[in-house]
Amino acid sequence: xxxxxxxxxxxxxxxxxxxxxxxxxxxxxxxxxxxxxxxxxxxxxxxxxxxxxxxxxxxxxxxxxxxxxxxxxxxxxxxxxxxxxxxxxxxxxxxxxxxxxxxxxxxxxxxxxx
Amino acid sequence: xxxxxxxxxxxxxxxxxxxxxxxxxxxxxxxxxxxxxxxxxxxxxxxxxxxxxxxxxxxxxxxxxxxxxxxxxxxxxxxxxxxxxxxxxxxxxxxxxxxxxxxxxxxxxxxxxxx
Numbered sequence: 001x002x003x004x005x006x007x008x009x010x011x012x013x014x015x016x017x018x019x020x021x022x023x024x025x026x027x028x029x030x031x032x033x034x035x036x037x038x039x040x041x042x043x044x045x046x047x048x049x050x051x052x053x054x055x056x057x058x059x060x061x062x063x064x065x066x067x068x069x070x071x072x073x074x075x076x077x078x079x080x081x082x083x084x085x086x087x088x089x090x091x092x093x094x095x096x097x098x099x100x101x102x103x104x105x106x107x108x109x110x111x112x113x114x
Numbered sequence: 115x116x117x118x119x120x121x122x123x124x125x126x127x128x129x130x131x132x133x134x135x136x137x138x139x140x141x142x143x144x145x146x147x148x149x150x151x152x153x154x155x156x157x158x159x160x161x162x163x164x165x166x167x168x169x170x171x172x173x174x175x176x177x178x179x180x181x182x183x184x185x186x187x188x189x190x191x192x193x194x195x196x197x198x199x200x201x202x203x204x205x206x207x208x209x210x211x212x213x214x215x216x217x218x219x220x221x222x223x224x225x226x227x228x229x
Contacts, residue, residue, distance in 0.1 A: 004157075033216075040123065040221055040222070041221060042204060042219035042220055042221045042222050043158075043204070043219045044219070045216060048216065058216070090157065090158065092158075102148070102160050102163065103217060104160075105150075105157040105158040105159075106157055107156065107157040108156075108157055
């Protein structure tokens with residue numbers, strides 16, 4: 001049981017390049033989330049999904065797209081990377097039942113956009 | 115709308131002394147509250163959560179937090195700090211207006227431990 005995994009762990013992009021971050025969970029969780037973490041700002045929600053085939057915008061969705069084609073995977077795409085997207089990206093998942101259920105986080109992906 | 119404020123961006127204590135990390139929340143509903151810890155270059159780990167069952171919540175690694183509705187606070191404490199407690203700590207409140215069970219993070223408190 002690996003929990004939540006993220007690939008890649010680290011990536012350097014040039015401005016304008018595209019990339020996809022992969023999040024995978026093996027806990028059969030319904031809900032999945034993508035966050036970005038910037039110094040002094042905690043974690044901010046980018047996009048989330050409440051089930052296979054559904055996605056929704058979070059607090060800071062601009063410049064990102066997501067897809068949830070399979071229940072266990074949640075992909076975050078950057079179509080044209082910008083330096084402002086330099087950040088640490090975290091994926092999380094949780095069961096869909098109950099408000100107080102815990103979100104489980106992946107180890108993060110460090111992205112540097114030059 | 116729900117929000118959470120961590121009152122200190124950085125706390126430094128000596129090893130063996132008590133730890134207090136402060137968190138205040140704002141919520142129109144009876145909130146669910148969490149504390150997460152992030153060690154350097156690591157992901158986030160749940161320390162404890164408040165679910166209205168008991169106001170004093172015990173977590174892992176000797177941490178505990180007390181929910182005080184009158185003060186809208188959920189401060190994190192530990193009687194005796196250990197070097198391994200050095201990390202970033204996040205207070206989190208559930209966004210009960212959301213059907214997607216979203217959570218809202220505070221800005222974090224960095225805990226340093228002096229030998």
